[in-house]
Amino acid sequence: MQHAAAMTEQNETIVVAEHLNKAFPGPVVALDDFSVQVKRGEVLVLIGPSGSGKSTFLRCLNGLEAIDSGRIVIDGVPLDDNESNRLAIRREVGMVFQSFNLFPHLSVLDNINLAQCLVRGKSKFEATETTGALLHKVGLQEKMHAFPDELSGGQQQRVAIARALALQPKVMLFDEATSALDPEMIGEVLDVMRTLAQEGMTMVVVTHEMGFAREVGDRVVFMEAGRLVEEAKTADFFLRPIQERTREFLRQIL
Amino acid sequence: MRTFAASLTTLRDLVCFGLTGFALVWLVQRGAEQLGYTWHWRQLPRALFTVSEGAFVPGPLLKGLAVTVEITLISLVLAALIGLATALLRLSGSFVGRCLARVYLESIRNTPLLVQIFFLYFVMAPIFDLGRTATAVLALSLFEGAYASEIFRSGIASIGRGQWEACYSLGLSRVQSYRRVILPQALRRVLPPLTSQAVSLIKDSALVSTIAVYDLTMEARTIVADTFLTFEIWFVVAAIYLALTLTLSALANALERRYPRIA
Numbered sequence: 001m002q003h004a005a006a007m008t009e010q011n012e013t014i015v016v017a018e019h020l021n022k023a024f025p026g027p028v029v030a031l032d033d034f035s036v037q038v039k040r041g042e043v044l045v046l047i048g049p050s051g052s053g054k055s056t057f058l059r060c061l062n063g064l065e066a067i068d069s070g071r072i073v074i075d076g077v078p079l080d081d082n083e084s085n086r087l088a089i090r091r092e093v094g095m096v097f098q099s100f101n102l103f104p105h106l107s108v109l110d111n112i113n114l115a116q117c118l119v120r121g122k123s124k125f126e127a128t129e130t131t132g133a134l135l136h137k138v139g140l141q142e143k144m145h146a147f148p149d150e151l152s153g154g155q156q157q158r159v160a161i162a163r164a165l166a167l168q169p170k171v172m173l174f175d176e177a178t179s180a181l182d183p184e185m186i187g188e189v190l191d192v193m194r195t196l197a198q199e200g201m202t203m204v205v206v207t208h209e210m211g212f213a214r215e216v217g218d219r220v221v222f223m224e225a226g227r228l229v230e231e232a233k234t235a236d237f238f239l240r241p242i243q244e245r246t247r248e249f250l251r252q253i254l
Numbered sequence: 255m256r257t258f259a260a261s262l263t264t265l266r267d268l269v270c271f272g273l274t275g276f277a278l279v280w281l282v283q284r285g286a287e288q289l290g291y292t293w294h295w296r297q298l299p300r301a302l303f304t305v306s307e308g309a310f311v312p313g314p315l316l317k318g319l320a321v322t323v324e325i326t327l328i329s330l331v332l333a334a335l336i337g338l339a340t341a342l343l344r345l346s347g348s349f350v351g352r353c354l355a356r357v358y359l360e361s362i363r364n365t366p367l368l369v370q371i372f373f374l375y376f377v378m379a380p381i382f383d384l385g386r387t388a389t390a391v392l393a394l395s396l397f398e399g400a401y402a403s404e405i406f407r408s409g410i411a412s413i414g415r416g417q418w419e420a421c422y423s424l425g426l427s428r429v430q431s432y433r434r435v436i437l438p439q440a441l442r443r444v445l446p447p448l449t450s451q452a453v454s455l456i457k458d459s460a461l462v463s464t465i466a467v468y469d470l471t472m473e474a475r476t477i478v479a480d481t482f483l484t485f486e487i488w489f490v491v492a493a494i495y496l497a498l499t500l501t502l503s504a505l506a507n508a509l510e511r512r513y514p515r516i517a
Binding site for chain 1: 289324417418419420422423424426427430434435439442515
């Protein structure tokens, strides 16, 4: 269904970020006049050296970090000082963190149920139904009653993805979702992300997994020092990079 | 071999323990002798309870214990509420709220409890028409609440930023995040220091005897004044306080074991 929606609205822009500026005390420039747009159903991959502002940009998109200036609009809702707008955007934007951030005092079931009940006003029964389906999707149905500290890193991250999906978000943000994982667990998380992309989920992905970026990404943005250095379709980006800086970076990591 | 060494250590510990206990008893006995003190343990049960016509009649010490327990329990609940509210105010975005919390905290923590009790009793109680017991409860709650607030605050601050971010990214409000995610974890973490604060509260409650609240200590002072059973009464009173605080600690331990998930 999501896939069909993606087909019909293929050219509709869902994430607009214009002229974003952000500095951290120091001062460290995290975003420098950074603009990018994401279309519905598109997978946008952000790459760049560490400290280039990729994660900061992601965290600005759902208001975890405030921008100094610029404009963010998600599915028609502007992210501004209005608290209800901010909550509305967070409800439509799911986020997956590098360090999972599961709630350690809650079971897997309650981790995924919590926001459904609090934010969507579902009954526990309805929420549990959704949670069951999501756990099936990420292949962890048998872990429903386990606690986070009983799971491997890969399993925890898959639960975190299910938790973010539970609100049926319009956009999913992945902030180095596999960077904290042991190598043998990266695959299982990437598989889930790949499936999501195939289903037509709009995704903004910060990753160091170039193989994954190449295979799943529709478009790649290369950032450095808070600036957009190069933006291109995935195939072009990896095969025919235009900027010298991009070529140098790709030489280093490939 | 290891077990032999271990049992040898245990044996040594037991001997040390026995010797220390023996020395303590001997010292007390010697102190009493030097004072020319004669022990009258036989009169003591009457201070605790009497049995008249087969019915159990609590003596002054047990009545005092009831008052102590009552005052302590109410103050415990109030202190926890005040402490939590103060901690949340101090962590809030409101400047006035933070200032208020800070002023309360510093003024309470930097003055003696005894002075606070007198202040409330002689200055505030007439204004607000408070009884002695109410004044005592108020003084204890305000005093322990200030310390509890610092415990709560450190507990809340110890929860990683990632937990907040996970809440926010799911669209939870600040209140929802506190209630369902942050506080449950923070409370579990601060249970041990909170327990010692509660133990302090029980002990500090003895000070309310200074405004003639008939708690355990006040009853003891009255009996000692009447009967001169100084050693016996104070030993028994100390034992009762000890029993009270140990019970509390045991309850807290049980609670900690009940919720092992969050460390």
